[in-house]
Amino acid sequence: xxxxxxxxxxxxxxxxxxxxxxxxxxxxxxxxxxxxxxxxxxxxxxxxxxxxxxxxxxxxxxxxxxxxxxxxxxxxxxxxxxxxxxxxxxxxxxxxxxxxxxxxxxxxxxxxxxxxxxxxxxxxxxxxxxxxxxxxxx
Numbered sequence: 001x002x003x004x005x006x007x008x009x010x011x012x013x014x015x016x017x018x019x020x021x022x023x024x025x026x027x028x029x030x031x032x033x034x035x036x037x038x039x040x041x042x043x044x045x046x047x048x049x050x051x052x053x054x055x056x057x058x059x060x061x062x063x064x065x066x067x068x069x070x071x072x073x074x075x076x077x078x079x080x081x082x083x084x085x086x087x088x089x090x091x092x093x094x095x096x097x098x099x100x101x102x103x104x105x106x107x108x109x110x111x112x113x114x115x116x117x118x119x120x121x122x123x124x125x126x127x128x129x130x131x132x133x134x135x136x137x138x
Contacts, residue, residue: 107132
């Protein structure tokens with residue numbers, strides 16, 4: 001059981017893996033430098049058990065995504081369904097951390113549904129470059 005916890009309170013995402021039998025944490029991957037405030041928050045609330053992950057997520061207004069696999073660029077490209085700027089979009093995708101790729105991929109549908117018509121949907125490169133997926137975490 002692998003999950004990605006993302007929140008502005010921790011400054012990005014953490015990928016956590018839990019043992020399916022016991023629910024205890026096996027690994028945690030923090031892909032960014034934590035601020036001292038975020039480090040203290042996690043030290044006080046480290047989700048050693050899967051049930052604690054939900055509690056932590058709610059307390060920091062975070063988002064939990066199940067991770068069966070890290071999305072590939074081709075998966076992103078197909079779901080975003082916009083053929084403009086593939087090379088530039090590939091370059092932006094390559095700059096993302098795994099936790100950002102998970103969130104960017106997961107938020108495509110919500111981003112497209114909740115973006116007002118008058119505002120328009122960004123080209124895929126700009127969606128990634130401006131990290132618009134962070135605007136739709138909840």
